[in-house]
Amino acid sequence: MQVYLDNNATTPLDPEVVEEMLKHFRDDFGNASSIHSYGQRARAAVEEARQKVAALIGAQPREIVFTSGGTEADNTALRGIATWHRKKGNHIITNTIEHPAVLRTCQQLEKEGFQVTYVPVDNQGIVRLEDLRKAIKPQTILISVMHVNNEVGTIQPVDEIARIARENKILFHTDAVQSVGKIKVDVKALRVDLLTLSGHKIHGPKGVGALYVRQGTRMNPLLYGGSHERNRRAGTENVPGIVGLGKACELAAGCLDDFQGRVRFLRDKLETEILRRIPDIVLNGNPNFRAPHVSNITFRYIEGEGLLVSLDFKGIAVSTGAACSSGSVEPSHVLTAMGRNSELASGAIRFSLSRMNIEKEVDYLLETLPGIIDRMREMSPLYRAAK
Amino acid sequence: MKCRRFTERPSEREILYSDKVKQLIQELPNRGKLEAATHTSRVENPVCGDITQLYFRVENDSVVESRFQTYGCPAAIAASAAVTLLCRDHSVKECLELTTDTLLKYLGGLPAHKLHGAELAIDALRSALRPS
Numbered sequence: 101m102q103v104y105l106d107n108n109a110t111t112p113l114d115p116e117v118v119e120e121m122l123k124h125f126r127d128d129f130g131n132a133s134s135i136h137s138y139g140q141r142a143r144a145a146v147e148e149a150r151q152k153v154a155a156l157i158g159a160q161p162r163e164i165v166f167t168s169g170g171t172e173a174d175n176t177a178l179r180g181i182a183t184w185h186r187k188k189g190n191h192i193i194t195n196t197i198e199h200p201a202v203l204r205t206c207q208q209l210e211k212e213g214f215q216v217t218y219v220p221v222d223n224q225g226i227v228r229l230e231d232l233r234k235a236i237k238p239q240t241i242l243i244s245v246m247h248v249n250n251e252v253g254t255i256q257p258v259d260e261i262a263r264i265a266r267e268n269k270i271l272f273h274t275d276a277v278q279s280v281g282k283i284k285v286d287v288k289a290l291r292v293d294l295l296t297l298s299g300h301k302i303h304g305p306k307g308v309g310a311l312y313v314r315q316g317t318r319m320n321p322l323l324y325g326g327s328h329e330r331n332r333r334a335g336t337e338n339v340p341g342i343v344g345l346g347k348a349c350e351l352a353a354g355c356l357d358d359f360q361g362r363v364r365f366l367r368d369k370l371e372t373e374i375l376r377r378i379p380d381i382v383l384n385g386n387p388n389f390r391a392p393h394v395s396n397i398t399f400r401y402i403e404g405e406g407l408l409v410s411l412d413f414k415g416i417a418v419s420t421g422a423a424c425s426s427g428s429v430e431p432s433h434v435l436t437a438m439g440r441n442s443e444l445a446s447g448a449i450r451f452s453l454s455r456m457n458i459e460k461e462v463d464y465l466l467e468t469l470p471g472i473i474d475r476m477r478e479m480s481p482l483y484r485a486a487k
Numbered sequence: 488m489k490c491r492r493f494t495e496r497p498s499e500r501e502i503l504y505s506d507k508v509k510q511l512i513q514e515l516p517n518r519g520k521l522e523a524a525t526h527t528s529r530v531e532n533p534v535c536g537d538i539t540q541l542y543f544r545v546e547n548d549s550v551v552e553s554r555f556q557t558y559g560c561p562a563a564i565a566a567s568a569a570v571t572l573l574c575r576d577h578s579v580k581e582c583l584e585l586t587t588d589t590l591l592k593y594l595g596g597l598p599a600h601k602l603h604g605a606e607l608a609i610d611a612l613r614s615a616l617r618p619s
């Protein structure tokens with residue numbers, strides 16, 4: 101049996117998305133900037149997709165900027181705001197568990213003269229609002245806090261953070277790559293200024309995403325060139341990709357209830373049964389403020405990668421919290437920020453579901469996993485020592 | 488057009504773990520402690536925290552039983568398991584002649600950044616069987 105439980109890494113394309121995209125790969129190849137009918141057909145497709153993306157997050161279509169994915173949208177948001185507002189101030193606030201697309205961009209901005217405060221999180225991965233408030237300075241121009249964390253699924257209080265930002269006249273960006281299409285995301289209710297989303301996490305294509313930019317927000321583009329995307333993002337539109345993203349958003353809008361119901365049920369079953377069947381386990385994340393499709397579990401006394409390879413052998417795909425490379429273990433920066441020591445971080449496995457998973461798959465995992473854990477613990481020098 | 492030169496076969500660059508490594512991870516042969524061991528070692532890689540313990544029962548200068556316990560990445564686990572398999576029924580001298588290269592050949596190779604897994608297993612082997 102093949103069971104894909106690594107949907108936070110990427111999701112399988114929805115066949116309906118593939119169909120729509122194929123049309124634009126094959127037939128409607130026009131450049132959306134061209135005036136002739138080829139171009140106009142492409143333009144119409146891009147604008148229809150823009151409406152679908154906007155509808156999913158409660159935005160106006162003109163507030164959607166298509167990008168080459170979540171990474172580019174994050175880079176555009178941070179760098180675009182930072183460089184435009186530099187005269188007003190050079191201070192940015194983010195936190196320690198962001199995706200590298202935000203963290204690395206902030207580190208680079210530090211090298212270019214900006215100051216960045218990385219606010220800590222509590223041991224369940226929630227940003228500490230008190231620390232966030234204290235970090236605000238007169239020079240603060242931007243706060244960036246992700247909506248749902250990709251490793252542990254924790255939901256941040258972005259509406260409250262947006263309010264704090266607003267009260268202090270600071271712009272607020274949220275990376276919502278792991279929340280859009282999975283939990284309800286409404287930019288007007290959350291009152292964010294900028295929001296990142298990505299196609300391939302919601303059964304759409306890789307290499308396409310979008311940045312929501314609230315109307316009236318002033319910023320620089322990341323890429324310079326033609327006047328595409330209202331001068332916010334130069335480059336001939338990736339029409340098939342954008343169409344695929346639009347279709348994925350349309351389908352996701354109809355599936356939000358499914359996430360709250362069926363997907364959550366499967367995740368909860370997976371988690372409670374693992375807890376019941378396997379001893380010496382630690383749950384990572386906040387059980388109450390958590391997206392319905394993620395479960396991050398530490399299996400003590402073993403290292404995640406061996407478990408991952410073992411599960412892969414049985415056809416089950418998951419991911420691990422640590423990467424051992426060049427002779428040094430780099431435990432997940434998220435679990436480390438949550439106060440997990442290297443043994444607890446190294447034994448962490450992330451199970452992430454999608455609306456395409458079925459109960460039989462979870463049952464197969466539950467049958468397969470305990471035996472593998474037993475075998476690996478028998479082999480572990482830490483296990484006997486601890487018993 | 489100029490011909491592209493590969494330094495490795497493309498398939499070898501793409502694949503992280505060989506089938507042999509995956510099989511060893513799956514089966515974990517000779518896992519666990521050996522109470523009757525005559526020779527043991529515990530070696531730790533201070534950088535990445537991997538730990539390997541090897542157990543050998545030597546009779547008449549021949550390894551008659553061997554086991555391992557490892558905490559670490561798949562490379563370290565597979566290499567340790569492989570060492571216990573390769574040493575079985577060999578003389579202590581032959582075991583001490585086992586090299587990282589031979590071990591890597593048996594494993595079907597390891598990714599370049601995981602070679603320390605094989606080195607850890609060889610270190611543990613030598614530290615267990617080296618005459619004191």
Ligand SMILES: Cc1ncc(COP(=O)(O)O)c(C=O)c1O
Nearest residue numbers: 169170171199201250275277298
């Ligand atoms: C939270 C988060 N932000 C950003 C990204 C990057 O998105 P993309 O792969 O579209 O560049 C990802 C996915 O890897 C993610 O999980």
